[in-house]
Amino acid sequence: MPRPRSFDTDTVIEQLCEYFWTHGYGATSLDEMAKHLGVKRGSLYNAFGSKEVLFNAAFERYEVKLRGAFETPYPGFRAIAHYFNNVITAATTQGMGRGCFYVNLLMSSEIPTPELQKAVERNTQFIRQFLHDHLTQAQREGQLQSSVSVQSAADVLFAAAIAVFALARTKAAPTVIQKFVDNTFRGLLIDEAWLQFEAADFSRSETPCSLSTFT
Secondary structure, eight states, X not given: OOOOOSSOHHHHHHHHHHHHHHXXXXXXXXXXXXXXXXSOHHHHHHHHOSHHXXXXXXXXXXXXXXXXXXXXSOOHHHHHHHHHHHHHHHHTTTTTTTOXXXXXXXXXXXXXXXXXXXXXXXXXXXXXXXXXXXXXXXXXXXXXXXXOOHHHHHHHHHHHHHHHHHHHHTTOOHHHHHHHHHHXXXXXXXXXXHHHHHHHTHHHXXXXXXXXGGO
């Protein structure tokens, strides 16, 4: 008869999410994780089977929370501003010094399983589609500069989101990160739209998602 687990699986996955986000995959071992979690190595192995499975479980938990950054009641460029507000909030708090679990994995050469590779690709497609859809609305509303296509703007903003977390990993000042995003927006919007955007301060005034989104 199997022995009952000495830990709560859900709690362990939450802790693993934090651990892998900070330390990555290659620099960790089951012994280190068991010590960090305060559980026996054998119990951890019996529950999950391998470090790869542990990592997959941690990222799946993070993936669910990551989607919370995209929840917005707004259309068009205002939705994008709301998303970037969430990104900046996350980057300059929990992400300072360690970036974003998804971005770190996206930029890594050590994605351990095909399932995880598919998860990274799925999230990349999700983010790009979100940007494309709302930029299409912004273009209909005449907010984008005439020389800027929806696809090129989506590429720029996807790269900007990655860059925000790269800046956070280097512990850049929050004001530097905010200025970078503002300048990116300024390069895409027509003058009238930028003035309205700046006056309304959409990128900072909307209520961001809970900080637990990225924990």
